[in-house]
Amino acid sequence: MTSAGTPTGTALPASLRERKKLATRRLLRRAALDLVAERGLANVTVEDIAAAADVSPRTFFNYFPSKEAALFGGAPDRAAVLRERIAREAPGEPAIGVLRAVMSEDARAMAGELLALGGDPADWQRRVKAARADPHAREAQAAQMVMIEQAVAEGLAERLHADPERDPYPGVLAAAAVGVIRGCLAFWAGSSGTVDLGQLIDRAFQALAAGLPEHGALRQIAADVTKRKDSQ
Amino acid sequence: MTSAGTPTGTALPASLRERKKLATRRLLRRAALDLVAERGLANVTVEDIAAAADVSPRTFFNYFPSKEAALFGGAPDRAAVLRERIAREAPGEPAIGVLRAVMSEDARAMAGELLALGGDPADWQRRVKAARADPHAREAQAAQMVMIEQAVAEGLAERLHADPERDPYPGVLAAAAVGVIRGCLAFWAGSSGTVDLGQLIDRAFQALAAGLPEHGALRQIAADVTKRKDSQ
DNA sequence: GTGTAATCATGCAGTAGATGCAAATTTTTA
DNA sequence: TAAAAATTTGCATCTACTGCATGATTACAC
16 A cells, blocks of 8 residues: 655655756755765765756755755655654554554655655665665764664654653663664665565564564564565 | 673773873763753864863864764774674674674663762763763764764674675664663663662563563563662 | 736855865974 | 883875856747
């Protein structure tokens, strides 16, 4: 289910202005990932990225608040959507199950956005992998994830009617969940297209809910989740 | 042996030079936390911090690679120590148990370092809380944690003889574990001295190993871990 | 169509983080 | 006490990022 109104999706380019903006945004993102994959984050300036996307350096900052955001930043309203969905979806069911569903779908959407940039999937994973290999870039991605984590924590707190000041559950679970996502993303990026990201995250959350098993189980998951060389 | 040669500890400052360096490092850290608690990270410059610690701005960067590192950066070799301990301690026992022991001890040491800066414990938590409240600072702390996470992942991989490229377990568990630590730190900082950090982390890891329980359990943990003084 | 309002791109100036280099200063060692 | 080693500091430089003013482009009402 590519469900109800994911505002994130590869959707309707309303006006001409909106289409142009989206195009520029993608151009910048693509240029950033390409250049970083070539030279490493430290040897790529905003000026370089802007030049590669044929806009002025100043314009770059109209689209992204920082160099790192161009690499890892998701859709502008991604965090808000996550918070709402986590807070309200499937009321009554265990929080961790909702987390699993919502976050794995979100990750799938994110991977989809990468493909929307055009080009070969494996190419993109190579770029993402290169970006993650750089320690500075790793830090940047973690920083990006903080906003997501905050949103998840808020959504959980609302869902459970918990006061984050008195109850560590929302904050700790959110941090652990986002950690799992990050771990899965890293593994996916390193797998050069042989792993289904959404499925991996799904399984990892199952493992998290069951108590992280000793070693064997997740390796099995990796095997399960590896594509058998056909599907798109 | 709580600290057989933890180079981190509040220990014997060999030479005069070493003592001075340590003193300056603490002065800078203290100044940074104080100023950020007062004005917020955005309104504190490196120049301010250096001035408050009576050193030149240039010297600041001899001690910390960034403004944020002065706030959240641990001992220089913290990551390496963690990796070694996780890789080799208590061989044969489940990885997650070793993680629990090592990381909760590490967190205790970190809290101890704060107290070594002098002053009232609650004061320090107020400072840490202020630092974490700032979104920019939250990002910075997450970025700091990446190095720890990397070290934990490497330690786990070595301990389990796992290939991180083929086996997601070390990476995912490390990310989840560090996430739990971050969640606990946030809760601790917000608790204004009523919670025992090491104990909280210890319990949170137990919960993680048992499969993150639905809501109730961690709230109970919070109660258990609260130093008696209030009720609910 | 045309004119007007909203929106976007761009240039310029300025603040601040960060690094390399070399001179000045301090601590160690012999 | 003098040479050696390590530290502090100032200076120049680069880059990230922001505010503000201005010109270009798109949207909209008539």
